[in-house]
Amino acid sequence: MITALIIVGSLLILLMTGLPVAFALIGLSALLLWILLGPTALFMVVSSTFKQSRTEVFIAIPLFVLMASVLQFSGIATTLYNTMRMWTGKLQGGLAIATTIISAVLAALSGIGATATVTMGLIALPEMIQKKYNKNIVVGCITAGGALGPLIPPSNLLIIIGGYATLSVGKLFMGGIIPGLLCTLVYCIYIWLRCKAHPEDGPPLPEEELASTADKIKAIPGVILPILLIFLVLGGIYGGVFTPTEAAGFGAIGAIIIAAINRRLSMPNLYQGLKLSFKVTGMIMWLVIGGGCYSTLVTCTGTAHLVSDFLANIPFGVTGVIMVMLAITLVLGMFIDPVAITMICVPVFHPVVNALGVNDLWFMLLFAMATCIGYITPPFGLNIFYMKGVVPEDIHLADIYRGVLPFCLLQIGVLILCLFCPWLMTWLPGLIG
Numbered sequence: 001m002i003t004a005l006i007i008v009g010s011l012l013i014l015l016m017t018g019l020p021v022a023f024a025l026i027g028l029s030a031l032l033l034w035i036l037l038g039p040t041a042l043f044m045v046v047s048s049t050f051k052q053s054r055t056e057v058f059i060a061i062p063l064f065v066l067m068a069s070v071l072q073f074s075g076i077a078t079t080l081y082n083t084m085r086m087w088t089g090k091l092q093g094g095l096a097i098a099t100t101i102i103s104a105v106l107a108a109l110s111g112i113g114a115t116a117t118v119t120m121g122l123i124a125l126p127e128m129i130q131k132k133y134n135k136n137i138v139v140g141c142i143t144a145g146g147a148l149g150p151l152i153p154p155s156n157l158l159i160i161i162g163g164y165a166t167l168s169v170g171k172l173f174m175g176g177i178i179p180g181l182l183c184t185l186v187y188c189i190y191i192w193l194r195c196k197a198h199p200e201d202g203p204p205l206p207e208e209e210l211a212s213t214a215d216k217i218k219a220i221p222g223v224i225l226p227i228l229l230i231f232l233v234l235g236g237i238y239g240g241v242f243t244p245t246e247a248a249g250f251g252a253i254g255a256i257i258i259a260a261i262n263r264r265l266s267m268p269n270l271y272q273g274l275k276l277s278f279k280v281t282g283m284i285m286w287l288v289i290g291g292g293c294y295s296t297l298v299t300c301t302g303t304a305h306l307v308s309d310f311l312a313n314i315p316f317g318v319t320g321v322i323m324v325m326l327a328i329t330l331v332l333g334m335f336i337d338p339v340a341i342t343m344i345c346v347p348v349f350h351p352v353v354n355a356l357g358v359n360d361l362w363f364m365l366l367f368a369m370a371t372c373i374g375y376i377t378p379p380f381g382l383n384i385f386y387m388k389g390v391v392p393e394d395i396h397l398a399d400i401y402r403g404v405l406p407f408c409l410l411q412i413g414v415l416i417l418c419l420f421c422p423w424l425m426t427w428l429p430g431l432i433g
Contacts, residue, residue: 004303021340025290029297044296052292055163062281063248064154067255068109069273074259076226077106077119083219086211093195093202096141097188099124103145104184108152108230117146117383121390134201135395140403143387147375152180161364164346169244170237171429175365178424186410229254291343298347308351318356325349326370333374341371365425369415376404
């Protein structure tokens, strides 16, 4: 018990000091393995590093990131937003609804939480502020929409979870579709109802700015290609045409073709796309390696078994145990990066799920949704600070907190719905066979 407290407590202390998560995981693992098991245990750190680096499914991460970055620099975000703006301009809160939908699409294209939040913060936020939208709705819809990236496939977080929990990434992708779409729909309904009740919070576009039916139809081809690319990638995985790694390569090539069709495949854009891919992939892989080392530490010292036994014996029944694990994930999400939460929790939670006889695919999808909520949970949700980096000076951190809180509660509501209606997450994966 004392060893377990030292392992968990020392990690939390290191994270609170602001030390990068990957270095905290690797450094702590090496130090405690050396102290507790002797110098020869350091070979396990090296072995874990090579094992994580060579996991085949992780090859998909840089390819999906490349797909997203090429699309980002090819002007897709602006095209998508302008098209949705035409179609939703008449609605109360139409610009916020358009922003939410496009944030979800961009999040799906990128697979990470930051891309859509920063991009739509630069594109959509100035116009909504100019049109006198309530600033809480403005920052809330952009921050929350971008946080759907790790849930809506293709998702880097689901790839990492699949690699650690030895689950089919294709089935995880399929399982994330309905919850992701459900969250997007709930966000849009909330914005529309709020702006219906308080028209000043989200006025429709002026009559002179509304697009004609001909213009709306003309704008559709610009959004078909990126959405078609997503369907081809997911459809190829679903139909067994290619593996997630092969699908990622197909997606990257497709993104380059789309950029060429849009006449945005210049050397500077390609360079920026590759540069961003290297940067994001490097960050993710350091976390993956750190998580592997920490997993080795908690396994070899018996900490994982001890915590798993404690959780499995909580006298609340199976649903109660699952709720406790999800609550732990939500609390950690207030302070720690979602990828780091995955590295820390999956080695502990997965044996509990197996011991309880719970469908581990379903639980890991619930876990993924809970970690996504961490992106927008005050006080330290990552997307909140991405949003703060692009808003004008007159919008303060407290405004972002107030704006994002209703969306956070809505996503927790969808999480609870998926907890008590498992088929929402298991139906599509079950069709794969």
